[in-house]
Amino acid sequence: MELGKREIHDHERFINYGREHRYSNDWFLRKASYLGEDYELLTDYKGCKYKVTFYHKKCGKLWTVRAGGVVLDHYHCVHCFRSRGERRLIKFCKDNNIEILSEYAGMKAKVKFKPKSCNHEFYRSPSDLIWGTKECPYCNGLRPKENFNSFILEFIKWRKIHGWTQADIAYQLKMSNHTISDLERGYKEPNKEQISLFKYYMDFYK
Ligand SMILES: [Zn+2]
Ligand SMILES: [Zn+2]
Numbered sequence: 001m002e003l004g005k006r007e008i009h010d011h012e013r014f015i016n017y018g019r020e021h022r023y024s025n026d027w028f029l030r031k032a033s034y035l036g037e038d039y040e041l042l043t044d045y046k047g048c049k050y051k052v053t054f055y056h057k058k059c060g061k062l063w064t065v066r067a068g069g070v071v072l073d074h075y076h077c078v079h080c081f082r083s084r085g086e087r088r089l090i091k092f093c094k095d096n097n098i099e100i101l102s103e104y105a106g107m108k109a110k111v112k113f114k115p116k117s118c119n120h121e122f123y124r125s126p127s128d129l130i131w132g133t134k135e136c137p138y139c140n141g142l143r144p145k146e147n148f149n150s151f152i153l154e155f156i157k158w159r160k161i162h163g164w165t166q167a168d169i170a171y172q173l174k175m176s177n178h179t180i181s182d183l184e185r186g187y188k189e190p191n192k193e194q195i196s197l198f199k200y201y202m203d204f205y206k
Helices: 005-022 025-031 067-071 084-095 126-131 137-142 150-161 166-172 177-184 192-204
Strands: 039-041 051-056 061-066 098-100 111-115 122-124
Touching: 025 039, 025 067, 051 067, 061 067, 084 098, 084 126, 111 126, 122 126, 150 177, 150 192, 166 177
Parallel strands: none
Antiparallel strands: 039 051, 051 061, 098 111, 111 122
16 A cells, blocks of 8 residues: 555654654653652653653652653653552551552452461452452461351361371372362362262271
8 A cells, every 4th residue: 555645744744753852851851841850860861662761759769661651641650650449459458457469450450468467378359358358268268167067077077086187088088189178168068979978988987
């Protein structure tokens, strides 16, 4: 496809614009004036597609950004600028004594958390933590449930009397460790087959 006259004109204008402004530090500083006094430009501006580094006095950190992000999108220091969602998460975690161990990437993306009360580390999306389950899954899972299956309690007692680990039982009964652990923690109710299988072994090794 050939370019029309008008497109050629636009293209030339674009190239000339680039030439004029490519190496002009002053021009860039004028464009970056929205940042205010707190930002100090440490590197030379070489064009919109190249990176520049600022020193942000307020946080004391270096901020490297593509110059175009400053000129066209009016970006701010990444270390300081936080979305509303992230600010909400930070406040929630401060109020609930929870440490944030990985980067925030939106309300739906999982973040690593550590409650200071138990030091367990777990992943959960910020929206789940704030509006869903607040408790640590480890502390929550290990706590016996009120309507705990009495047969499973018997089973656990029997297993411990014989000194068998969950893995021993899983191997013997050809079940996964995960299933045994879920049953014992009350995450899952045992089905008929599992109960009769357990009963069989419990009668056999009294
Ligand atoms: Zn900053
Ligand atoms: Zn915990």
